[in-house]
Amino acid sequence: MVDNNGxxxxxxxxxxxxxxxxxxxxxxxxxxxxxxxxxGCDLRAERMAVLTAAGGRSAATPxxxxxxxxxxxxxxxxxxxxxxxxxxxxxxxxxxxxxxxFVSCATMNPLAAKGLAERLEEAGKLxxxxxxxxxxxxxxxxGQLTVLAxxxxxxxxxxxxxxxxxxxxxxxxxxxxxxASAFKMVNQLLAGVHIAAAGEAMAFAARYGLxxxxxxxxxxxxxxxxxxxxxxxxxxxEGDYAPRSSVDIFVKDLGIIEDxxxxxxxxxxxxxxxxxxxxxxxxxxxxxxxxxSVARVYAQIxxxxxxxxxxx
Amino acid sequence: MVDNNGxxxxxxxxxxxxxxxxxxxxxxxxxxxxxxxxxGCDLRAERMAVLTAAGGRSAATPxxxxxxxxxxxxxxxxxxxxxxxxxxxxxxxxxxxxxxxFVSCATMNPLAAKGLAERLEEAGKLxxxxxxxxxxxxxxxxGQLTVLAxxxxxxxxxxxxxxxxxxxxxxxxxxxxxxASAFKMVNQLLAGVHIAAAGEAMAFAARYGLxxxxxxxxxxxxxxxxxxxxxxxxxxxEGDYAPRSSVDIFVKDLGIIEDxxxxxxxxxxxxxxxxxxxxxxxxxxxxxxxxxSVARVYAQIxxxxxxxxxxx
Numbered sequence: 001m002v003d004n005n006g007x008x009x010x011x012x013x014x015x016x017x018x019x020x021x022x023x024x025x026x027x028x029x030x031x032x033x034x035x036x037x038x039x040g041c042d043l044r045a046e047r048m049a050v051l052t053a054a055g056g057r058s059a060a061t062p063x064x065x066x067x068x069x070x071x072x073x074x075x076x077x078x079x080x081x082x083x084x085x086x087x088x089x090x091x092x093x094x095x096x097x098x099x100x101x102f103v104s105c106a107t108m109n110p111l112a113a114k115g116l117a118e119r120l121e122e123a124g125k126l127x128x129x130x131x132x133x134x135x136x137x138x139x140x141x142x143g144q145l146t147v148l149a150x151x152x153x154x155x156x157x158x159x160x161x162x163x164x165x166x167x168x169x170x171x172x173x174x175x176x177x178x179x180a181s182a183f184k185m186v187n188q189l190l191a192g193v194h195i196a197a198a199g200e201a202m203a204f205a206a207r208y209g210l211x212x213x214x215x216x217x218x219x220x221x222x223x224x225x226x227x228x229x230x231x232x233x234x235x236x237x238e239g240d241y242a243p244r245s246s247v248d249i250f251v252k253d254l255g256i257i258e259d260x261x262x263x264x265x266x267x268x269x270x271x272x273x274x275x276x277x278x279x280x281x282x283x284x285x286x287x288x289x290x291x292x293s294v295a296r297v298y299a300q301i302x303x304x305x306x307x308x309x310x311x312x
Numbered sequence: 313m314v315d316n317n318g319x320x321x322x323x324x325x326x327x328x329x330x331x332x333x334x335x336x337x338x339x340x341x342x343x344x345x346x347x348x349x350x351x352g353c354d355l356r357a358e359r360m361a362v363l364t365a366a367g368g369r370s371a372a373t374p375x376x377x378x379x380x381x382x383x384x385x386x387x388x389x390x391x392x393x394x395x396x397x398x399x400x401x402x403x404x405x406x407x408x409x410x411x412x413x414f415v416s417c418a419t420m421n422p423l424a425a426k427g428l429a430e431r432l433e434e435a436g437k438l439x440x441x442x443x444x445x446x447x448x449x450x451x452x453x454x455g456q457l458t459v460l461a462x463x464x465x466x467x468x469x470x471x472x473x474x475x476x477x478x479x480x481x482x483x484x485x486x487x488x489x490x491x492a493s494a495f496k497m498v499n500q501l502l503a504g505v506h507i508a509a510a511g512e513a514m515a516f517a518a519r520y521g522l523x524x525x526x527x528x529x530x531x532x533x534x535x536x537x538x539x540x541x542x543x544x545x546x547x548x549x550e551g552d553y554a555p556r557s558s559v560d561i562f563v564k565d566l567g568i569i570e571d572x573x574x575x576x577x578x579x580x581x582x583x584x585x586x587x588x589x590x591x592x593x594x595x596x597x598x599x600x601x602x603x604x605s606v607a608r609v610y611a612q613i614x615x616x617x618x619x620x621x622x623x624x
């Protein structure tokens with residue numbers, strides 16, 4: 001590990017990872033594979049056990065995790081939890097050494113990211129890298145995430161080696177924290193709309209009696225295709241709604257879009273319609289299930305059968 | 313040309329093409345290149361001149377065009393015009409020889425396609441192939457369209473050689489006319505939503521001050537990508553709204569989706585929101601301009617600058 005001036009730093013080849021959920025555990029294990037001393041922090045003992053089995057260390061609190069490192073990757077679920085990790089009673093800000101970098105991977109409102117960065121960097125001693133990730137649990141496990149990042153050059157310098165260990169691509173999107181989160185939210189607007197549209201289209205096709213596997217083949221080869229259609233519709237064809245990424249993720253992310261849109265007095269009716277579909281799915285009890293469960297909402301309302309994994 | 317029993321037919325290596333618009337002219341010229349005797353029909357003299365310059369012949373009416381052929385490709389704009397081509401005062405049905413195949417390439421309501429087919433095939437002498445195409449003017453010109461087709465096996469046999477000359481892929485989607493149109497409409501639902509979402513996302517990104525070229529690069533490499541985003545957003549980046557495919561095409565196609573949805577009592581709120589955006593663009597005077605003009609609607613409403621091709 002090198003410091004901000006490019007000098008080797010003694011005894012601190014350590015990285016803390018706070019939040020060992022589906023993304024965080026992938027970050028931690030990828031860092032271990034790259035030879036980093038990783039200290040993890042998560043309330044769930046079984047998550048900590050996965051990391052310690054791979055040679056990582058465990059810390060009881062974020063402040064303890066940050067004590068022995070100069071870089072903290074935070075992979076909790078949203079902006080509120082990120083704030084608690086940083087500034088809570090046992091928060092990172094209490095112990096992170098001067099020049100240390102806090103890398104926030106959660107998807108959040110860009111204005112929230114900007115606010116956290118300003119607060120952390122206020123005293124001029126700590127750095128914040130706004131660094132939401134994309135790619136999901138499998139690519140996190142493989143160390144192949146895409147990172148969208150913005151922040152001071154010094155923050156990039158401090159985080160670069162650790163980010164290289166967890167990602168295949170790092171987009172450097174500006175010097176202001178919040179910018180990377182805004183890029184991420186634009187991507188989430190599209191991703192969420194495309195999932196809702198995929199659900200709407202597949203249930204509509206079923207209502208009109210079409211062979212759904214042929215619909216998939218035709219669309220994937222046509223101008224109606226999207227990354228999400230291609231990735232999620234196989235779950236519909238298999239009738240398998242085990243969560244890879246859940247409905248409630250898009251209730252959250254399209255909710256942030258609507259917050260951002262209202263704040264900027266920007267009408268976003270297509271995203272708003274998609275959000276309503278994820279809310280219907282969540283309200284119908286599918287919040288923790290796979291996000292393409294929106295297809296089941298249309299199907300249930302209209303009594304249209306979709307493939308069922310128990311069909312033989 | 314072979315007849316329905318596989319025998320060579322004397323003196324009828326001819327194909328009629330009715331409607332020489334952006335798609336029809338591509339069909340006609342691709343058939344000429346493949347060596348077919350092509351007779352075209354269009355009210356616009358300059359369109360006919362393009363075909364005759366390539367060695368095609370011209371007919372004054374659909375019935376005249378159909379007189380000397382056993383296969384007619386119809387590439388007019390919608391179901392209503394297709395009905396006129398078939399059953400109007402100078403329609404194809406009057407002259408097409410027994411066993412002749414009418415290939416309908418227009419995008420229309422599947423129930424309309426089914427109705428036209430039933431009417432044409434009623435007497436048991438003529439055949440209808442429901443064959444909407446996908447790929448746009450450039451791929452039509454190159455003979456590289458995708459054809460979605462459904463109809464009787466005899467209709468496929470009669471049309472197969474001609475379709476091979478105009479397309480890179482023919483999906484055979486069932487024995488009932490209307491089925492192929494339904495597949496096409498499912499694709500159009502997705503395509504229309506994806507264009508509206510692309511416009512919403514790019515104007516939203518501009519409102520939040522992001523570098524739009526970077527947004528394009530990030531999204532195209534991420535889970536928010538769609539075929540339409542990748543294809544249409546460059547027009548926004550160049551500020552170039554010359555029509556490749558116009559706003560009013562999606563006013564029509566998403567309108568058909570809403571007709572189909574209402575008829576089946578199927579709620580389609582995401583497609584409905586997208587349709588409203590195309591209606592806004594058309595109502596604001598952009599109906600004949602490029603379909604990604606929806607981005608300009610969001611931009612104009614919110615006074616958000618988008619790239620302008622006259623910027624230097």
